[in-house]
Amino acid sequence: MEAALYDPERGYYIRRVPTEDFYTAPELHPVFAAVLARQIARQLDSLKAAGVAGPYSVVELGSGSGILAREILKRLKEESPPWAQSIRYILVDRSRNALLDSIISLSASYERVMGCSRLEDVLPCSGVFFSNELLDAFPVHLLEKRDGGVYEVYVEESGRTLLSELSRGELKPFADAIGPRLEEGERHAVNLEALRWLRTVSEKLKEGTLVTIDYGKRFSGAPNPPRAFHRHSRDERLTEDKGLKDITASVDFDAMIHEGKQLGFQLESYGTLARFMLDGGIAEWFEQADKQGAIPSFKSRAKMKTLIHPEGMGEVFKVLIQRKKHLEPLP
Known part of the structure; x- marks a missing residue:
């Protein structure tokens, strides 16, 4: 599975064309990044209120093309300018080419952007670590x-x-x-790699929050069969056509929560992407869409509905928020 997904020449994620076999939330609509940016600012405010020493870092684990980083920084600049100016934004991705392209693009507008090709190379810091659709792509x-x-x-x-x-x-x-x-x-x-990843995050995050957004659920002992997707359709032939399809398995959030507790992470919240988006203000974006022309409004609303609809991404994707050290729960 490692070779099929990550081989430097023939691996699926090296060759993947965006939206060819699936689309991610940030590729679908910028409201996803806007809501996530609000959550990041909220967590940074909490760190500051608790007297945790800065400077703070926002670490995106699995930054890919950089589209999510661009939208998050844009939203922070608009809604939380002090944080946009003071944080260090660190992109982590195994693709050096993607990292370089993202850093060059973002550095034109933001001074404190840097990148690492391995999580192990990130210096210990306080702040917010987050990932979106990363763990379900780990080899199992x-x-x-x-x-x-x-x-x-x-x-x-x-x-x-x-x-x-x-x-x-x-x-x-x-x-x-x-x-x-x-x-x-x-x-x-069984995703042992996700648990090793969580241990490494624990070593790098001194104080702050880990936000994990992914396809999965709390299994409580239920079977978790792997799946393959090709051109937005499920493919049962897992071992055929290596490098040409996405092979994935749902994230076992029970295992992540249990392992997190052993590492000193407190469970702040766990719920659906739909609830996360609604709590984060997606309704405001629907109101803005209504002010556009008929066709742009229809297209924008349809994409946003996918993020919250039970038959879209709203129920199958979950958001796990874990906090480290002495921070009090947020109101």
Whole structure:
């Protein structure tokens, strides 16, 4: 899965054309960035009120093309100018070309923009770390129940799959927990990489907030099969046509919350993207759209509805907000 998604020459995310197989929230409509910018400003205000020493950093994990960074900084400049001027905005993305393009573009308007190709290279800081549709793109370990036991699924170069013993001891608690709930032949994805990522974030975030926006749910032991998508359609052939399709698995937010507590993160909130957008003021944008011409208004409203509609992104995407250290819960 790592090779299929991230191979430097043939990996899916290296070759991907935006919106070809799926679209992300910031590609859909700028209101997503506007609401997220408000949340970031709110968290920074809380840090300042708690007396946490600055300067503060806003760290975007998996910054990609930079479209979200541009819109967030634009909104901060309009609604929270002091933060737009004082924060360090750090982009983290494994694509050096994307990082360079984003930094060059953003530096023309904002002085404190920098980038790292690895989270490990970010210096410890206080502020807000956030990701959007990052964790569901991490390579996963795939478990399958066969003859009453739980084994790991391996893929040969030819694409043929085979079952064998678990590759890592870390997988055993997951196999033991999910085994009784799996039917014969049923599969379950385990995202160990997401938990390692959370541990690294904990090392880098001294005080502040982690906002994780992704496709997933709180599984409570329910099976989590992986999926593949090609041209906006689900593709059941996970191991065929490597590099030409998006392979993903829903984020297990129960595991993220549990691991976070072990690392000193307090759960501030967990809910749907729809609730996050409504609480963040998306209604104001619908009012603005009504003032446009008929066709622009229709197009804008349709895109915004996708962000909050149960059959769009509104229910399947979740927003997890975790806070670190002594900060009191926000009102």
